[in-house]
Amino acid sequence: MDKRRLLDAIAQSGFSLSDECVGELIKASRIRRLEKLDTLVREGQHSDKAFFIIQGSARAYYLKDGKDITDWFAFEHDFISSINSFYQGVASPHFIEVLEPSVLLEVSKDVIVSLSEKYREFDRLEKQVVTQTMLRLQERIASVQFESAQQKYLNLLKIRPDIVQRVPLTHIASYLGITLETLSRIRRKRI
Secondary structure (H helix, E strand, O other): OOHHHHHHHHHHOOOOOOHHHHHHHHHHOEEEEEOOOOEEEOOOOEOOEEEEEEEOEEEEEEEEOOEEEEEEEEEOOOEEEOHHHHHHOOEOOOEEEEOOOEEEEEEEHHHHHHHHHHOHHHHHHHHHHHHHHHHHHHHHHHHHHHOOHHHHHHHHHHHOOOHHHHOOHHHHHHHHOOOHHHHHHHHHHHO
């Protein structure tokens, strides 16, 4: 991938990095091209990597009593990682897989720390990503606690109108904390 395409992808996500910073980021990172359902992180694995999605989508999910429970979705211009493993150096409590053919930039924690120390704009980028993640998690907690199943679904569609074309309904239902049957009823009412 060339520097200009990555710079454009980062800029589209609302972040601004200098050509010099992007050049170092590219040199110190790895572009990964993955097929649908390829796994980035496994439960129990230590992962010091963050992934910037240039093209495609991914999800984080848990396995609990044999059930697959989706916790997070990420699409173009989003970052995804095993947050606990990345920041605390512990084994990942969940899996991360891509949901469609994807192109990602894989960045190690050491590279992120190094670039944050060297480039003020990269330090701001890291802080923005962490802040956005915290805000999304807070919104998700409030949604789970206070919204009806229909409200959760409609709010998800506002944020990601194309999600039903890109993500299996079973994952969407799991993410919303509802059954597939409930999601189907909600969707039938909307048609």
